[in-house]
């Protein structure tokens with residue numbers, strides 16, 4: 001969108017927006033992208049309240065004000081670890097209340113008492129910060145929620161109490177392939193559960209997130225009406241507050257500046273040496289992990305497929321290992337230079353590279369959107385939560401990828417890679433995703449749905 005544009009409809013009032021991201025990569029990227037999108041309209045100044053844990057790289061955002069707050073996490077491995085993200089997010093929702101309230105109250109007050117400071121128009125927080133609704137209420141400022149995942153997965157989260165009542169949950173091994181009649185096309189195995197030490201904590205966290213989203217003044221989605229049209233109609237019934245699907249955020253601003261890990265640029269020079277559409281890019285995002293046996297099945301499936309691959313093996317991806325120790329010595333040599341492994345890649349650049357022909361992904365929503373926007377078909381290996389819903393839509397609704405339906409065994413992996421990279425099935429998926437790429441690309445343009453919703457969002461915020 002045009003930077004700093006002015007229109008008679010939106011007279012600049014110099015208002016401050018206070019944003020509060022969840023300190024995890026897949027949540028931080030879209031929140032900081034949203035901050036840039038709103039700042040570029042020219043109507044708002046941006047203040048980011050953030051935890052010490054996983055704090056953003058402030059020097060990449062000289063145009064924002066940052067307010068760190070203590071998060072009460074001890075330095076011990078277990079408390080600040082993402083290996084149990086439910087426990088972490090639940091703890092953060094308890095630990096941050098007082099510091100967040102004091103910080104926000106100070107910002108709101110300074111905008112009222114000091115004429116040189118902008119008044120605060122509203123608070124925008126990740127949906128997972130459920131406690132922030134009552135803080136916003138007590139300070140009498142509107143709270144808009146940012147939901148960083150797809151609309152369809154949020155509806156599935158919202159339906160969890162009903163699905164528990166109806167006996168779909170907890171998932172029984174014998175029922176995994178059964179359809180969930182209330183949420184087509186999902187199967188029981190696709191329901192967005194997360195393994196955690198205490199399931200009660202999970203259901204409570206999701207319940208509070210859904211309840212406080214309903215109590216908010218609106219929802220911003222990193223998704224598009226054109227992609228999730230029928231779901232949007234249901235979302236409007238379940239969450240009767242204004243919805244603004246203004247994605248895909250990364251098409252306005254890339255995520256590289258909010259990367260919490262250093263991106264290995266040698267991935268790009270390696271891709272430069274490969275033929276067009278020949279490389280399978282493999283990455284499972286910032287949190288997912290697997291055991292050594294699964295990792296080895298992946299490795300041998302990749303090697304035996306004979307296809308070139310660029311593989312992100314994040315330290316911590318393999319439980320109990322520091323990095324590549326589980327790989328047999330000489331593994332990379334047996335691939336004859338066909339494989340390249342990095343700890344973290346500049347993912348958006350990788351997906352946009354002409355040599356990239358497929359993406360083996362865990363279907364985090366950012367990865368899924370980034371793949372759609374570059375027209376790269378997928379192999380889906382969802383690990384937890386919203387990823388299972390996203391993968392079902394990729395494989396069965398949009399039909400732009402294939403999914404492992406029953407575990408990862410090297411022979412199955414090898415076949416799937418060939419199906420995607422060299423067979424007709426992959427070619428058809430590529431054609432469909434290229435059509436979707438075009439459709440989604442239009443959303444941000446004048447006359448496109450996301451463009452329209454962004455205009456409405458700005459008017460809405462300026463009306464507060």
Ligand code: UDX
Pocket residue numbers: 024025026027029148149255259263283284285286287288312343344345346347348363364365366367368370385386387
């Ligand atoms: C988490 C959840 O797992 C996901 O399901 C949810 O939708 C958002 O929060 P994560 O697992 O990290 O996120 O996945 P994803 O949503 O795909 O986000 C990963 C981000 O990291 C993407 O923006 C991607 O571009 C970036 N990335 C990933 C890199 O920059 N380099 C890499 O090597 C891998």
